Amino acid sequence: MTGPPILAVRELVKNYGQVRAVRGISFDVPRNCCFGLLGPNGAGKTTTVEIIEGVTPATSGEVLYEGEKAGAAFRQDSGVQFQTAALQDFITVRETLEMFHRLYRRRADIDQVIADCALEKLQKRDNRKLSGGQRQRLLLAIALVNDPKILFLDEPTTGMDPQARRNFWELVERIRARKKTIVLTTHYMEEAQALCDEIVIMNEGVIVTQGAPDTLLKAHYKEIILELPEADLEELPAEFPFHTYRRNGLVEIHTDDANEAITRLSRAGAPLGRLNIRPFRLEDLFLDLTGKELRS
């Protein structure tokens, strides 16, 4: 992850009439990393990546690929998986891949792509007869037919069951291991935390914060969180010098001295059978920075 960034986004603005979807954002995407664009629904993630991909015109601002205005070279080098995309009817999975394959100068081994995306058994299936997850894998396969240097995935696991999501994460890990740059948008914090080396957190068209997930968390939080069901701690102990919050039926105790906090709870006679100790997560960071729950 050294050298100049593969992609640079400068002062990007996008207005849809009165709706200011993206309000002047700038960031660099380092080479060979998995870059996450995080934010709740409506934050402006899709708008941002589609401007980068060149399918949506920006109101103002620019996108530089390898230091130059993104153009023909970028289209040859990039792979794109849209959040939703229609395909032709009456065409099979393999024929669809072959068509996209022939649009590029550099081409991946199509059988390898099919194997990577677990589409072997579906090759002869009509596009219209794919389940949601299968279709998502086909859209990913299309994004891989040109062996892209930079891959864009827009909410790739939305709507997947947990098993399918884990499989998808493994696949992304394998792609990244081949020295590819991946730009991923998601509203799942744990996805970003599991996959991304670098993230930008967006809200209402602006960047709230950016950096490596661990660095961001370390910079913001020296503490950890103790969680107890509200029913188990209706009243706080008399002497309790910690920040506490009540949300979602839980009492959260933020502390840098877990031993001390637990001792005091125990002394006050609180039942600790359901006590949960966890570090701060990106979800907490987002909540603290915007005052909003991420998942709506």
Next chain:
Amino acid sequence: MIQRILAILHARNLEFLRDKATLGWNVAMPLLLVAGMAAIFSGGDRASYKVALVQAEQEINTAAHPYLETRYFDFIAMDQEEAIERVANHQLDLALDLNAGTYWINPESPGGYFAERLLEASSEEGAWRRQPASGDPITYVDWLIPGILGMNIMFSCLFGVGYVVVRYRKNGFLKRLKATPLRPVEFMSAQILSRLLLAIFVTLLLYGATRLLLDIRMEGSGLALFLVAVLASISLVAIGLAMAARVTSEELAGGLLNLVTWPMMLLSGVWFSLAGAPQWVQQLSNIFPLTHALTAARDIMLYGAGFADVLPQLLILAGITAAFLTVGAALFRWRGA
């Protein structure tokens, strides 16, 4: 570039060929139409009387001779050679040169017989010199079939391509293509080729069927006729692409296409000749590629024209194609607003 065009072309052909319902409709509808024509018109004839006036100027001075005031007769100004040929083919009932005092008539034509009797009734004895002009009759069916073939090409090319592009844009397939190196010209070329293959295939089928079933006339160059069909198809696809260049609703596209197809169907001379129509209608009809295609096709099929004879029409069709492709490419959008 060629690779990319072929990739899109191949996928589009597969899509189309497997869509059995649409394919069936595209082949069956015109066949039914021709079968219907055969049933209605086999051995049929024209109902009105047409007389050519051999003269240089377009205006016809009805005061020049009492015959020119006969009701239910159409008088059409024409040069001598063309007039005689059409009389021979039963396309016209009589040709008249007022200045030379000559008229031409096909002795085997019933219409000619009536036209001649009326001419005699409105003139003095011995006022005219009679010249025979004989040949096989050109029936209305002979005349109509090129029109039907052309009309079928028109609908297939305009609607077929227009709707597909609008559907691709509406459902986001075009947006997906935009994220690839594919360029608008390449996409448009593939659509043209795909529709051209279909239109030519169906037209050949129809042409074969009409030759067999109706024994229609074919006097001229087959190659020239083929070229006319190809250029007519391409020019009409180009118009369809230009109309669908940025529309995202099938309803709007349908409206726009109807706006073009209906006047074209009525004014390009598909069903009836515009020879007797007012001057401005004839001039208006020249903006439609179908007019030129049908003129060329009829010249070839009915009057034995060759490649050189229809070159002007071929050039006009090529020009229309170039113009609409340029406009279409300039207007083209991968995605809706």
